Amino acid sequence: MASEGTPAVSCPLPLASGDHVLLAHGGGGRLMQKLIGDVFLPAFANPLLAKLHDGAVFPVEAGRLAFTTDSYVVQPLFFPGGDIGSLAVYGTVNDLAMCGAKPLYLSVGFILEEGFSLELLQRIVDSMAEAAHKTQVQLVTGDTKVVDRGKGDGLFINTAGIGVVPPGVIVGPHRVQAGDRILLSGDLGAHGLAVLSMREGLRFGGGIESDAAPLHSVVAELLHSGVDVHCLRDLTRGGLASALNEIASTAKVGMTIEEQPILIQEPVRGACEILGLDPLYVANEGRFVAFVPSAQAETALAVLRRHAVSHNASAIGTVMGSNEPLVVLRTLLGTNRIVDLLSGDQLPRIC
Amino acid sequence: MCLAVPGRVLHIEEGPLLTATVSFGGVTKDVSLVLVPEATVGDYVIVHVGFAISKLDEQAAQRSLEAFAALSELGEPEESAP
Amino acid sequence: MKYVTEFRDSKAARALSEAIRRTVRRPWTVMEVCGGQTHAIVRFGLDALFPPDLTLVHGPGCPVCVTPVGLIDQAIHLASLPGVVFCSFGDMLRVPGSARDLFAAKAAGGDVRVVYSPLDALALAQAHPDRQVICFAVGFETTAPAFAAAVVQARRLGVKNFSLLVAHVLVPPAIGAILNAPGNRVQGFLAAGHVCTVMGCEEYDELVRRHRVPIVVTGFEPLDILEGVLLLVRQLEAGRAEVENQYARSVRRQGNPEAQAILREVFEPAPRAWRGIGEIPQSGLRLRHAYAEFDAVERFRGDVALVGEGGVEDAECRSGLVLQGLLKPPDCPAFGNRCTPERPLGAPMVSSEGACAAYFRYRRRTDSLQEVRHGE
Structure with missing residues (x-):
């Protein structure tokens, strides 16, 4: 887009000002x-x-x-x-x-x-x-x-x-407590991979589209539904893993989550495999977690599933007592692994 | 070392680099078949840093999976005992 | 994903785990050579599936970890030159040289780019004929043919502004060095399936003959690794020492002839220093004379001479012992206090496959993990 089309700036008042910001x-x-x-x-x-x-x-x-x-x-x-x-x-x-x-x-x-x-x-x-x-x-x-x-x-x-x-609504990490169920609003990683797919040197095709979407309507309905929502967090930079770690450390609680109900679209999974990325750490722009009392988890899920943006919502884990603020993932193999904060961005790896 | 992932060859472009479109669970990437020139459309190839390094032997994969299945069956009665 | 998902089946994993437990009667120490396998072990929590008598040691098979400090210093210097585009795989950027890493060079104005493939670097060179594009050729035998193919293609296309800073290393000499080290504890090896996909199994026959140690060529999915371990402990318990191929869907005995041919066409073996371990004879690759024009060290001779080859490893870092399986990361005095992923003294604390980083992130808090487990 260089300077082509930029008019001579000597003209004091170019009404059209050309095609470029001056x-x-x-x-x-x-x-x-x-x-x-x-x-x-x-x-x-x-x-x-x-x-x-x-x-x-x-x-x-x-x-x-x-x-x-x-x-x-x-x-x-x-x-x-x-x-x-x-x-x-x-x-x-x-x-x-x-x-x-x-x-x-x-x-x-x-x-x-x-x-x-x-x-x-x-x-x-x-x-x-x-x-x-x-x-x-x-x-x-x-x-x-x-x-x-x-x-x-x-x-x-x-x-x-x-x-x-709204009056009566108190949402924040300080309210997260042992026994809360952790609800995830949908599949992970699409935004991060959609952006990465355009980068010079990493480019790939296959139509991964960003999940970017507004979440205010589903949240509003959740809050009106009578569910006592303890905490909400959108899963932007650092993805699910970072969001849960931040909340665990603020609320001074441990969490266990299951790998099985965490949804990842097949192309996102494929792109993560080839680049060596862990989808739990990939950014989303239209996904969130909700912490709700265990007894209200089903009601909350029903609300989430009524909205297109969160129709794939599922319960992925539980808040544990005041252990160290650890997030532990139960893998598909039934083993446990600690999901820690990363030092920085995930980098595509070769190993 | 050496992150390499199996993908399916969708299309091959003749040329010095034998560039193929390879699908990994739906996401596609250009991959050079110059190291695995025998690969054809429909084959699974194992891809490392933009190059196929082998044609996946689907029969061998099947044999492995069958062996795993047999081993799992062996363990089954104990697990499902009432 | 086909041929990935099936090899992560939990029922089969439990069955293999049971079979390993039934097989192991004595304490054994085995090494997975490859960082990719270390990564899978950590990511899927596979170590929980092994009996207590079986010790898995994480080997030196992380090319990012073993690239010597001197070469990283050279990379940082080249990346900082005006007119240079320096390309690297992502996980190399955080590895510390003597004083700083490639990220710091980028922050200071160097044009450092993450690429997925050597061909992406070649494409950058074609797109920017006025710049010198240097690609950091890191990796084992698996990766070297890809760089060789990029060099051959660059010559075919007449691309003059493309060169490699070669840091390739070879696996069998490293296994030999581990076996020859005084105090070696490793009794069997999982060999790296993708290295053998390229090179075949013959080099490993030689190691088995010379050292009477079982070697199982193994893949990278959880079921592959579990089966590899099962085959290894079966050999150990039976007193056998052979090369076995667990990863038959990718590895042929002769390897990949095309890949070997292009590798030999472009590269030749050379002595190579391994970070923390020291020089291992004929354990690296360099560009053959006929391809010297693509050697960044030749092209930027004056600049590289300024940096030298020495490089200063942190005196306190004992990563060499860790990479040879002689020291467990938590037993290093600097572990977790003076050396953390945020302020690493050595490479294994950087890479996500690095043994120290893996321990720091997943095992430092084993006690807490137990608590959580019991709390369920």
């Missing part, structure tokens, strides 16, 4: 106004954003707010089953949902690299708008910065989100 798009002047007016406002259209104030002002219902932020730097920007735009909405919506909150408002910050294609930006913004519409959140405030060419990776997005936690 430094001036972040400069606070007319070009930035134009970017906001042409690209962001129409896509994210809502009354709060339309005020174009320094921030969004809105009333809140009585109760508690949940507030979260996340930055999105995924490469490639478009991958099978999703793109960085929808991911930036779903990711933050899901983080709010994991707090037991109904997601309401999102902020969005774009960091654009000089020379980034405006057409791609438009596609990403449209994807965000569609994701916002689908999840019924509003993108109410935003920011755009442009960095010099070579100082960014095309585009980064930060979103922050605010949601309301």
Whole structure:
């Protein structure tokens, strides 16, 4: 996409501004106004954003707010089953949902690299708008910065989100206790492998699609169903293994999980075998675990299975007494293995 | 050492590298058959770092599995005894 | 996955485990040479299926673990040169050289890329004719033919900006070195099925003749490993020492002639230092003279000379003893305190197949595992 099509910058006010992001798009002047007016406002259209104030002002219902932020730097920007735009909405919506909150408002910050294609930006913004519409959140405030060419990776997005936690809902690792059943919402590893399948040098085919999806509806129904949900956690970076380890160490409990009910699509399993990756550690963007009292596990599973995003939900394990915060996997062979935190990312191996 | 996985040859592209499309449980990867030129479409090959290193002998695999099954049967009566 | 899933069947695993228990009457120490088998043992918890009298020692068959520090220093130096794209298998990036690892070289501005195949590195060279693409040729006899084929293809295509930093090692000399080491405890070997897929079994006949030690060529799935162990203890209990082939679906006695031919065409045996163990005669490979133009050491002679070959291994790291089966990782004074996966002193604490890392992650807390088990 080099510099072809970039007009002579000597023209002080290129109305069309060419096909690429210019430094001036972040400069606070007319070009930035134009970017906001042409690209962001129409896509994210809502009354709060339309005020174009320094921030969004809105009333809140009585109760508690949940507030979260996340930055999105995924490469490639478009991958099978999703793109960085929808991911930036779903990711933050899901983080709010994991707090037991109904997601309401999102902020969005774009960091654009000089020379980034405006057409791609438009596609990403449209994807965000569609994701916002689908999840019924509003993108109410935003920011755009442009960095010099070579100082960014095309585009980064930060979103922050605010949601309301319904009265009586208390969800968090501190509530996890011995005897809780651990429910897994679906198959593992598709997102991580879908992204990996596009990487130069690792490329493979076969149609693994990211599982990226919003989880707020199923969580809302779960919370309304009368199940006393103790904890929710989405299984993003580090996958199921890391999520369970984090909760075990916060809650100071042990956990045992079974390999047998953990679902992994055949192509994901195949890709993991050839690259030497353990699917338990691979990232997901539309999967979560729920910790619920054992007596309510069946009710909770029934709710999960009613939603497309979690129709493959199953109970995979149990919280043990206050041992060391260990996660132990009972393998298909009936042996036990400790599932520990990794030092860093999993790397494709040859051994 | 040497992570190598069996996959099924779906398609072969003639050429110096004898590049084949190989399916591993549905996921496909380009694999060179230059070290296993006798492999044909439908064969299972064992693949290491992008190269097939052997044609999987399906009869030998079957014999192994039958031996395992026989051994399991032997152990069966004790396990299923009331 | 066909030919994978069936070899993970729990009922057959229990039956094989029972058969091993019934066979073992005396204490035996056997080694799985290959890091891939170590990985499977750890991942599937296979050691729980062996009787207490049977000790499995994790061998030196992790190419990432035995690549000498000096070569890693050279890799880091080459990766840091402007205009170079340095390609490596992923698990090599975290292995410490004298001072830092390839990740640190990447962070400092080096263009370091993870590849799945030598052909991916060759493709990068074609895509970037203005850059020098160097690929770290790590691995045993299984992997060397792939690099050889990439070199032959590079010559055929006239690709001039592609070279290898060769770190290939050979298995039989290492087994010989283990058997010759004073204090050797290993009484039988599971040989690496994929190495033998390429090389065949004959080299192992020689080891059996010379050392009267049973060797079972073994695959990598749980049932393969269990059956390999069963065949091995049967030989040990009967006082036999033979080469047996458990992995018949992939290994022919003569190996893979095409792979051997291209390996010999491009590489020749050479002395090689193994990390922690020291030099083993004729245990490595180097590019033949006819392919010297693809040797990164030749192409970047001046730069490599700056680094030298020495490399400083951490004085406290006793990985050499671990890799030869002479020391269990938890018995190393640095284990778990001064040496952890986050701050490794030696390679076996890095790689997920590394014996020390495997112990650290899975066995450090055996007591807790017992508790959990009893709590069920």
